[in-house]
Amino acid sequence: MRHEDMQLKWENMRAGIDAQVDLLAQAPRALHTEVATLLDGPAPSRLYTVGCGDSYFCGLAAEMAIESWTRQPMEALESLEFSRYAIRTAPEGSLVVAVSNSGEVARTVESLRFAGERGLRTVGITYNPESRLASAAQHVLKYDYRDVGFGPGTMSYLASVLSLLAVGLRVAELGGGLDAAGVEAELSAIEGLAPVLAETIAAAEEPAAALAATLTEDTKVFFLGGGPNYGTALFAMAKMIESARHNTVSQQLEEWAHEQYFCTVPGTVTVVHAPEGHSVDRAREQLRAVRDMKGTAVAVCAADDEETKALADVVFPVPAGVPEHLSPLLYCVASELISYHFALANEKVMLGFDDAWRKEVNFRQIFRSVIPETVPGLPAAP
Incomplete structure (x- = not known):
């Protein structure tokens, strides 16, 4: 085409x-x-x-x-x-x-x-x-x-x-x-992972629609990720921009604490990709800090990761047992559905190409x- x-x-x-x-x-x-x-x-x-x-x-x-x-x-x-x-x-x-x-x-x-x-x-x-x-x-x-x-x-x-x-x-x-x-x-x-991806899409549908309904053009939205899911965070930013021209920000998991943390206020939405792996401990600390600043903490994490889920206001569960090096294949789903539902609900024209x-x-x-x-x-x- x-x-x-x-x-x-x-x-x-x-x-x-x-x-x-x-x-x-x-x-x-x-x-x-x-x-x-x-x-x-x-x-x-x-x-x-x-x-x-x-x-x-x-x-x-x-x-x-x-x-x-x-x-x-x-x-x-x-x-x-x-x-x-x-x-x-x-x-x-x-x-x-x-x-x-x-x-x-x-x-x-x-x-x-x-x-x-x-x-x-x-x-x-x-x-x-x-x-x-x-x-x-x-x-x-x-x-x-x-x-x-x-x-x-x-x-x-x-x-x-x-x-x-x-x-x-x-x-x-x-x-x-x-x-x-x-x-x-x-x-x-x-x-x-194909059937696991199907489960992930089904599980993300409801929280994505609900979260998208709370967003406006003025909502600060941050996507965070470390290791292979820094790429996922950047991809998430791109979907929000492409679908709805929302000025979303992506950030490396650690760097959020040094930068966007200072812009986090009540109403800020911060989505933290927190798969099982090398940086889940830091992801939990960031979720805790989002809540401390009265922002909305959103976790994309393993469905059985009760410690991470307890630190989030909104959870996007991914079936457990996905190795971290393959997690980007599944952890991209949350942002796809958030951006889709936000654009649809607000009657956006993708990319502003009207x-x-x-x-x-x-x-x-x-x-x-x-x-x-x-x-x-x-x-x-x-």
């Missing part, structure tokens, strides 16, 4: 939220099989994921899983940060994986072009294999999903995360971080931005 032909229908977003269950059940193994045909040895010296908006956030969401499988650090970077800065020092043998649903985001396309000039290996992940991104990439991983029409990305985000996880599993195979049995175990674990000029300027900034011939001082390919 061309961007110019988009139809702004809220049923599209709702259908996309629900269709994620089938996507999670069906896509992981097919994506990994495809990646295995694209990438052969040697293992990359460093893995970069790049993108803008959701396509950047998905790299942050996948980072913990990929590092645990490959046993090496990776970098999830916003496209400009890679194409104009990090590319200068990227080591030889690096693999640059660029994500763009449309395949036409200028900064992400240039990331692959400049990476190619450096002699780095590149993979483009996209829904559009005829795009500029696909043309710029050495290898193209096309993800697929049932197109339900334009809306704030839900399936596209999940498909992007799953695609990066598939790349991470393949890199782990090449580098010896996982053997065939280990890859199979991880794929089975990811696929096995304003033709706003839409025109947006497309100019993202899709028609000038891509320079090269970056000054870019090291030559070996």
